[in-house]
Amino acid sequence: MDATDIRLALFTGNYNYVRDGANQALNRLVGFLLAQGASVRVYSPRVEKPAFPSVGKVVGVPAIPLPGRAEYRAPIGIPRRVRKDIREFAPNIFxxxxxxxxxxxAVTLARKMDRPVVASVHTRFETYPRYYGMAFLEPLMEAALRRFYRRCDAIFAPSESMAQLLREQRMNYDVGIWSRGVERDVFDPARRDLDWRRALGIGDDEVTVGFVGRLVMEKGLDVFSETIDRLRQRGVKHRVLVVGEGPAGDWFARRLPDDAVFAGFQRGEDLGRAVASMDILFNPSVTETFGNVTLEAMAAGLPVVAAIATGSSSLVDDGVTGRLVRPGAINRFAEAIQFYCEDHAARQAAGAAGRAASARYGWDEVNGALLDAYLRIVRHRQAGGRASNRLPLR
Incomplete structure (x- = not known):
């Protein structure tokens, strides 16, 4: 059995209508699988003006705007026409x-069709309520996620730190790794552009503390802004450079100093230039399961100051490629950033170490590992095996 025997039905709530790290990884996966001769069908909401072209055959599913976050769509099920398409496609893995x-x-349908089903974990949904004043919901969300993931034959995390958390949460017996890759030709120190910085009003000798990502509260915007406040109180010379857009953009702009620079949404080579033109990446988020922006900054030769959280703790070598700080520890974040702001040699050394470490993450290698897992799981099911995930719920 090889890649050409795989018939994959992929289900996702967002394949390409809003750009994020998760759906870009999914599109890369589909492109890789098709190139290996596998058959793939994607089932996801579709919109008239998606954020980027989709890879592979996409079948639309009905969805409604997500309350409070209308840019996202909430799929509302699998109608008869889609079920018919799935059965005609005849996948051997979901x-x-x-x-x-x-x-x-999709999990229910996979069970009815006696097909194995796997899940990939892209974000820590159970942490989201804390950013909207509803932290009391976290245990309920964790329990709901456990019931969902325990129905799957296997689940895949993008980092070992996230995989270990999933094991501790008893989400599934079979927890594998589907990591992420980085385009090192796009995210490269050589793309640093002083003219671009000057056009934004940033001086050549000004140390920039960068933020990259969607401007939503769960990315730790409150911790970022409070840390910048602390740097100003300490008299640390720096500029803030924000790359991204989102519904919390106005709030973030009000909370940051007047001289903070908002470069807006960037993509492709423009994003590579923007990241390389920073001096330090500050990523306080605890919701990522991997942290694409962290890896991209490392590839671009930046030291990274990040929260000790899933994803970042698997990427950042504390004291070598950057600093890892307890989540929400504003003073410690400020101390770490101040160190890199004031020590050019330390910035250079950490950036060079990060660039070297990023060489371990190639897209073909990480997607090939997931393909191998698909083959293992399909062979197991075809041989009469079943998922070994009957752990007691707690």
């Missing part, structure tokens, strides 16, 4: 990428 209604229905 992959669900988001634990919402579509994902639940």
């Amino acid at each position: 992959h669900v990428a988001s634990p919402e209604i579509l994902g639940h229905r």
Whole structure:
């Protein structure tokens, strides 16, 4: 059995209508699988003006705007026409990428069709309520996620730190790694552009503390802004450079100093230039399961100051490629950033170490590992095996 025997049905709540690290990884995966001769069908909400072209055949599923976050769509199930398409496609493995209604229905359908189903974990949904004043919901969300992931034959985390957390949460017996890759030709120190910085009003000798990502509260915008406040109180010379856009953009702009620079949404080589033109990346988020922006900054030769959290703790070598700080520890974040702001040699050394470490993450290698896992799981099912995930719920 090889890649040409794989017939994959992929279900995701967002394949390409809003750009994020998760759906870009999914599109890369589909492109890789098709290039290896596998057959793939994607089931996801579709919109008239997606954020980027999709890879592979996409079948639209019904969805409604997500309350409070209308830019996202909430799939509301698998209608008869889609079920008919799935049966005609005849997948031998299902992959669900988001634990919402579509994902639940896909797992149920996989069981009815006696097909193995795997899930990839892209974000820590159980942590989201804390950013909207509803932290009391976290245990309930964790329990709901456990019931969802325990119905799958296997689940895949993008980092060992996230995989270990999933094991501790008893989400599934079979927890594998589907890491992420980085385009080292795009994210390269050589793309640093002083003219671009000058056009934004940033001086050649000004140390920039960068933020990259969607401007939403769960990315730790409150911790970022409070840390910048602390740097100003300490008299640390720096500029803030924000790359990204999102619904919390206005709030973030009000909380940051007046001289903070908002470069807006960047992509491709423009994003590579923007990241390389920073001096330090500050990533206080605890919701990522991997942290694409962290790896991209490392590839671009930046020291990274990040929260000790899933993803970052697997990427950042504390004291070598950057600093890892307890989540929410504003003074410690400020101390770490101040160190790199004031020590050019330390910035250079950490950036060079990060660039070297990023060489371990190639897209073909990480997607090839997931393909091998698909083959293992399909062979196991065809041989009469079943998932070994009957752990007691707690």
